Amino acid sequence: xxxxxxxxxxxxxxxxxxxxxxxxxxxxxxxxxxxxxxxxxxxxxxxxxxxxxxxxxxxxxxxxxxxxxxxxxxxxxxxxxxxxxxxxxxxxxxxxxxxxxxxxxxxxxxxxxxxxxxxxxxxxxxxxxxxxxxxxxxxxxxxxxxxxxxxxxxxxxxxxxxxxxxxxxxxxxxxxxxxxxxxxxxxxxxxxxxxxxxxxxxxxxxxxxxxxxxxxxxxxxxxxxxxxxxxxxxxxxxxxxxxxxxxxxxxxxxxxxxxxxxxxxxxxxxxxxxxxxxxxxxxxxxxxxxxxxxxxxxxxxxxxxxxxxxxxxxxxxxxxxxxxxxxxxxxxxxxxxxxxxxxxxxxxxxxxxxxxxxxxxxxxxxxxxxxxxxxxxxxxxxxxxxxxxxxxxxxxxxxxxxxxxxxxxxxxxxxxxxxxxxxxx
Numbered sequence: 229x230x231x232x233x234x235x236x237x238x239x240x241x242x243x244x245x246x247x248x249x250x251x252x253x254x255x256x257x258x259x260x261x262x263x264x265x266x267x268x269x270x271x272x273x274x275x276x277x278x279x280x281x282x283x284x285x286x287x288x289x290x291x292x293x294x295x296x297x298x299x300x301x302x303x304x305x306x307x308x309x310x311x312x313x314x315x316x317x318x319x320x321x322x323x324x325x326x327x328x329x330x331x332x333x334x335x336x337x338x339x340x341x342x343x344x345x346x347x348x349x350x351x352x353x354x355x356x357x358x359x360x361x362x363x364x365x366x367x368x369x370x371x372x373x374x375x376x377x378x379x380x381x382x383x384x385x386x387x388x389x390x391x392x393x394x395x396x397x398x399x400x401x402x403x404x405x406x407x408x409x410x411x412x413x414x415x416x417x418x419x420x421x422x423x424x425x426x427x428x429x430x431x432x433x434x435x436x437x438x439x440x441x442x443x444x445x446x447x448x449x450x451x452x453x454x455x456x457x458x459x460x461x462x463x464x465x466x467x468x469x470x471x472x473x474x475x476x477x478x479x480x481x482x483x484x485x486x487x488x489x490x491x492x493x494x495x496x497x498x499x500x501x502x503x504x505x506x507x508x509x510x511x512x513x514x515x516x517x518x519x520x521x522x523x524x525x526x527x528x529x530x531x532x533x534x535x536x537x538x539x540x541x542x543x544x545x546x547x548x549x550x551x552x553x554x555x556x557x558x559x560x561x562x563x564x565x566x567x568x569x570x571x572x573x574x575x576x577x578x579x580x581x582x583x584x585x586x587x588x589x590x591x592x593x594x595x596x597x598x599x600x601x602x603x604x605x606x607x608x609x610x611x612x613x614x615x616x617x618x619x620x621x622x623x624x625x626x627x628x629x630x631x632x633x634x635x636x637x638x639x640x641x642x643x644x645x646x647x648x649x650x651x652x653x
Contacts, residue, residue: 245336246371247273247381251364253396255353255389255407260309260360262316262349268340273368275300283339285323294321294347301349304365309357316349336371361406364398384596386554391514392417393554395596418509418525419502422495424581424616490568491583497563499621500585500614503527507623508555508591511539528615528624542606542631543593553593553604561588561607571615571624582615582624590634605635 247270252263268285271277275296279289298318306313326342334341369378383398389407396405410417450456491499503526510522520532527535543553564586571582590607610628614621 244372245334245341247337247368248341249366249383251383251385253385253387253389253407255357255360255387257353257356259353260307260314260351260357263346264349265344265346267337267342267344269337270366270368271345272340274366284343285345287323290321290323293345294318297321297347298349305362307351307360307362309351309353309360311359314351316351319348319350321345321347356409358409359406361404363404365403367398367400367403386596388514391518392512393514394512395554395556395594418506418522421502421506421525421621422499424621491565493565496565496568496583496585496614500563500587500612500623501560503614503621503623504560504587504589504612505558507535507539508558511543511555525620526623528617528622531623531626542591553595553602556592556594556603559590559592561590563587563589566611571613573615573617573624580616582613584611584613586611603635604633607632607634 247267249264249266249270254261254263266274268283272282277285277293277296279285279293285293295318298316301318302315307316308314322345324344324346326339326344330342331339364383367380367383370381371378373379380400385396385398387394387396387405387407390410392410398405506526507523510519510526513519513522516536519536523532523535543555566584566586568583569581570579572579586609588607588609590605593604593606595602607630608628609630610626612623612627613625615624617624
């Protein structure tokens with residue numbers, strides 16, 4: 229029900245005349261579900277749906293229409309799950325109560341454009357599927373096209389499986405889609421980030437061990453009243469063996485540290501770009517817990533909540549009824565390393581190596597509904613500090629200084645996509 233309220237809010241802001249359909253594909257544990265909403269223009273073009281009043285569907289007519297829809301999709305859109313055709317079961321068939329004030333916005337289709345039918349097609353699953361394939365069958369003409377010969381609609385949809393959302397576009401030329409279960413864990417779906425180089429000790433454990441064995445062997449030979457040359461040789465032999473083998477040795481035998489070589493600027497830029505890409509890619513996940521888990525691969529734990537709230541807020545498209553867009557692409561425009569050094573974690577925490585970059589980047593966001601997509605591109609500038617944590621490079625601090633819409637729409641207010649640590653949301 230909340231989703232239908234959201235659909236209504238979007239439709240009120242962007243009423244579309246002519247045939248329209250909204251499709252959502254979802255792979256659950258026990259079933260594969262297609263959530264469909266279409267206006268009567270689309271319905272009547274798709275199948276023969278006789279009713280007493282052509283401009284509306286009465287509640288009493290829903291059972292008969294449900295049977296026709298179930299039969300139509302079983303015949304015209306066979307769904308193959310791991311190679312086996314599975315018939316659908318239709319359910320939750322309802323009609324809307326349209327807002328009469330929107331009728332003037334539908335000069336072509338009138339009430340049939342405003343009135344919609346909602347239904348689900350459910351396909352049972354015996355086990356978690358590895359592959360699902362189908363081909364969407366219906367492509368009515370785009371009545372709003374300026375071309376004399378109206379082209380068939382292109383239908384933009386979303387597919388949710390394994391907690392991940394992805395966009396799917398159906399066209400008459402390419403009506404088919406095959407989903408395959410991705411392999412690997414969370415980390416395999418993110419950009420690879422190089423591992424920080426650990427500081428090396430000035431005196432490694434094996435060197436301390438070699439010195440100790442030399443002293444022990446020399447002392448033992450001296451106590452045994454061996455000639456000095458034999459005692460010296462025994463000590464040197466023990467030391468040389470240790471130096472050649474270079475055993476790891478216990479950590480307490482290491483003394484002093486040698487600062488790691490500074491990062492090449494290109495390498496530092498690659499590290500930051502991968503972290504930033506993964507930051508946005510985390511929002512491909514549906515569950516909040518999965519988003520947080522993915523964000524934790526890119527952001528210092530102290531910034532997790534602020535990052536989640538700020539990025540989520542930046543992805544909301546107010547002009548689309550407050551719907552949250554999906555990130556389609558992150559494009560780095562310019563990335564420049566301005567310093568390298570160290571930062572302290574917490575007030576009295578560990579001092580770790582770090583670098584700071586100035587970055588300019590663009591983010592393409594997309595909201596998909598009623599068979600079409602609304603895109604928006606924002607450009608940002610900001611300064612980021614990236615630190616070498618114990619579990620890898622993480623964005624430790626950030627300040628976004630500029631946010632601007634660059635796709636020709638209204639300029640967005642400069643809202644930080646990741647505020648500084650002391651900023652209140």
